[in-house]
Amino acid sequence: MNFLHILGIFYRNVVIIRRSVPKLFSLFGFITVELFLWGFVTLWVETVAPADGNYDFMLLILSAFIFWSVFDLSQRSFGVSFLEEVWSRNIINLFASPVKLSELILGFALIGVAQVLLAFFYVTPLAFLLYTLNIWDLGLYIIPFFMNILVFGWVLGVVTIGLVVRFGPSADILAFFIPFLLLPFSAVYYPISVFPPLLQKLTFVLPTRHMFEGMRIAIAEGIVPLHNVFWASALNLICVLLGFLFLYWMLRLARTKGYLSRLVQD
Amino acid sequence: MTTVLSVRNLTKQYNNLTAVNRISFEIKEGEIVSLLGPNGAGKTTTIQMLLDLVSPTSGDIEIFGKNLKEHREELLSMMNFTGPYSLLPYNLTPKEGLTVFALLYGVRDYKERAKFLLDEFDLAGLANKKIGQLSSGEHMRLGVAKAFVNNPRLLLLDEPTASLDPATAQELRAKILKRVQESSGAVLWTSHNMREIEIVSDRIVFLSRGQIIADATPQTLKKRFGQEDLEEIFITIAKKPISKSL
Numbered sequence: 106m107n108f109l110h111i112l113g114i115f116y117r118n119v120v121i122i123r124r125s126v127p128k129l130f131s132l133f134g135f136i137t138v139e140l141f142l143w144g145f146v147t148l149w150v151e152t153v154a155p156a157d158g159n160y161d162f163m164l165l166i167l168s169a170f171i172f173w174s175v176f177d178l179s180q181r182s183f184g185v186s187f188l189e190e191v192w193s194r195n196i197i198n199l200f201a202s203p204v205k206l207s208e209l210i211l212g213f214a215l216i217g218v219a220q221v222l223l224a225f226f227y228v229t230p231l232a233f234l235l236y237t238l239n240i241w242d243l244g245l246y247i248i249p250f251f252m253n254i255l256v257f258g259w260v261l262g263v264v265t266i267g268l269v270v271r272f273g274p275s276a277d278i279l280a281f282f283i284p285f286l287l288l289p290f291s292a293v294y295y296p297i298s299v300f301p302p303l304l305q306k307l308t309f310v311l312p313t314r315h316m317f318e319g320m321r322i323a324i325a326e327g328i329v330p331l332h333n334v335f336w337a338s339a340l341n342l343i344c345v346l347l348g349f350l351f352l353y354w355m356l357r358l359a360r361t362k363g364y365l366s367r368l369v370q371d
Numbered sequence: 372m373t374t375v376l377s378v379r380n381l382t383k384q385y386n387n388l389t390a391v392n393r394i395s396f397e398i399k400e401g402e403i404v405s406l407l408g409p410n411g412a413g414k415t416t417t418i419q420m421l422l423d424l425v426s427p428t429s430g431d432i433e434i435f436g437k438n439l440k441e442h443r444e445e446l447l448s449m450m451n452f453t454g455p456y457s458l459l460p461y462n463l464t465p466k467e468g469l470t471v472f473a474l475l476y477g478v479r480d481y482k483e484r485a486k487f488l489l490d491e492f493d494l495a496g497l498a499n500k501k502i503g504q505l506s507s508g509e510h511m512r513l514g515v516a517k518a519f520v521n522n523p524r525l526l527l528l529d530e531p532t533a534s535l536d537p538a539t540a541q542e543l544r545a546k547i548l549k550r551v552q553e554s555s556g557a558v559l560w561t562s563h564n565m566r567e568i569e570i571v572s573d574r575i576v577f578l579s580r581g582q583i584i585a586d587a588t589p590q591t592l593k594k595r596f597g598q599e600d601l602e603e604i605f606i607t608i609a610k611k612p613i614s615k616s617l
Binding site: 189190193194195197198199200201202203204205357360361362363365366369 | 425
């Protein structure tokens with residue numbers, strides 16, 4: 106065994122990781138987010154849940170998981186559609202074609218919806234088969250939240266595209282990391298009452314917090330909490346505007362600094 | 372003859388580096404103009420500005436008398452390009468790839484167009500093979516076929532025959548010239564193959580360190596330099612200091 110060979114492989118990877126902000130981010134980011142997530146879950150199970158009364162854990166956790174997966178898939182299918190063009194070095198052809206940015210976004214959104222619906226129609230009978238969980242029993246209460254989840258997934262997809270345009274293909278890890286970053290703070294698997302008071306205030310700006318909190322109330326109480334629908338929709342609208350402004354800004358910067366051609370060179 | 376492309380005082384500056392420095396040239400209908408220059412002369416940056424992939428620092432680009440920035444989609448639908456930095460999606464087949472691009476360029480009979488181009492560029496036998504499995508020569512042919520997907524009136528060919536053997540290059544060149552003649556389009560062609568440049572060019576625009584230092588027909592250039600070999604002229608011009616404009 107040649108130690109220099111092993112050192113060569115080790116050094117090659119150290120260089121890559123050291124130079125790449127997204128890679129450093131993924132190194133420390135995922136574990137930090139998981140720590141928050143499981144910390145809050147534990148906190149809820151140990152303290153808040155027993156005091157709050159009877160919970161249908163199966164319904165709450167599995168439906169939260171399914172809807173979070175819808176959100177994750179909505180964002181990922183959007184971001185990956187763009188990344189697919191970068192990975193296959195087709196991105197220059199796309200940007201040099203007469204396709205408008207709005208057409209590109211709509212095209213990605215359409216394939217995103219198709220994938221989300223396919224996954225949803227696959228997983229809901231599967232959940233029923235495995236756990237007798239009937240998501241369809243939740244009825245129309247869920248529709249406003251479902252729509253908001255879908256749209257916010259696209260917004261994060263738009264932001265991911267902007268980041269890849271700015272930082273190059275090595276930022277592809279962000280396509281998978283961004284939704285995960287929001288997971289512990291969106292009160293997906295536990296109510297916001299688990300959060301310390303300051304975090305409850307800070308997470309107010311996250312549309313996902315209102316979506317999942319609202320859905321939990323809808324599932325538990327059979328009513329549509331209008332204030333959650335309102336805040337989820339209003340914040341979502343602001344995020345849509347900010348997301349598109351961010352993408353326009355990044356594309357403008359990319360054209361000025363020559364980042365677009367770098368997308369096929371990195 | 373109609374002016375297809377008009378470039379005026381085009382400049383691209385990256386911090387302290389001037390990649391393209393106040394270049395101006397025109398291409399008329401039916402004309403094939405070659406953009407020549409050593410590596411780093413600014414050829415690809417110029418082509419990328421013409422495709423709106425890079426924004427100029429200053430200067431104007433007009434295509435059919437219309438400003439590129441203001442009429443981006445309309446003008447890009449009349450243009451097309453191929454270059455070594457733009458591969459077609461490796462996970463599609465040539466047939467699927469050409470169909471996708473025909474759609475992106477708004478070609479109504481996209482299926483027929485894809486089939487026509489597969490036949491025209493001898494790709495029919497490879498129509499259902501993954502693009503990622505094609506040889507570099509086959510991929511290059513496919514790139515050129517894609518460049519004709521919308522019958523462009525302005526074609527930008529950045530080294531369209533690089534990495535091809537001489538026989539295949541000659542064949543592909545002949546196909547490109549035939550299609551260009553049929554469509555009476557204008558072409559901006561870059562290559563490091565001086566024999567190719569001599570065969571295809573009506574005019575040569577020579578770039579060096581971001582500036583145009585010669586704009587003439589191949590014959591005029593040969594007379595001016597008293598040399599029969601375009602490659603010798605290339606080496607002479609490339610070595611000239613930038614102040615000695617030709």
